[in-house]
Amino acid sequence: MSGKVTELENLLVPIVEALGYRCWGIEFLSQGRHSLLRVYIEHPDGVSVEACATISRQASAVLDVEDPISGDYTLEVSSPGMDRPLFTLEQFAAYVGEQAKIRLRVPYEGRRNFQGVIRGVEGDEVVLQVEEHEYLLPIDTIDKSNIIPRF
Structure with missing residues (x-):
């Protein structure tokens, strides 16, 4: 696992868990000047759009303060889905x-x-x-x- 993903996990996993969800995994795709940060969350009762929006807002606030990603990036929060990625x-x-x-x-x-x-x-x-x-x-x-x- 890259150092950047570990740093992002240290910042974001506590937020996801504090809101009652499990962090399934984090992907960080550095694409030149614009990167993608994808956070996968799950819950026994499923994941709603509202839950993704709430976690996204909380994560954005922490990321704005901590500033672990230089340059522009897009933050996506979603369920791992049926074709779920495997990280561990x-x-x-x-x-x-x-x-x-x-x-x-x-x-x-x-x-x-x-x-x-x-x-x-x-x-x-x-x-x-x-x-x-x-x-x-x-x-x-x-x-x-x-x-x-x-x-």
Whole structure:
């Protein structure tokens, strides 16, 4: 996890939790002069538009004071949704048996993109079965991962 995301988590997770929600994860996409900060929240009763707006206002106030992001950025607060991103080993472990797409920061065995079934977690690695092959993907090499929803 990058230092910037850790800094943002330290600022934003307490706000989300104080408002009665769980912070599922934070994405920070630096895109030149304009960046995107996305905060995923969840609650057993679901996430409403009003809840997203309330958390967004509170987070904006703290971000304005602390100023951890230089330049312009867009703040988005939303539910992780059905195709929820996975950020931690605990989240991968909770979705064993589900299909997932995983993109790595650097190629592993000549590829960066994997799609398969999450088989588990071993140490600091995610076990992903792609067809007949199991891959052990270290969590710190995963750039992005999402559940593939079943309909």
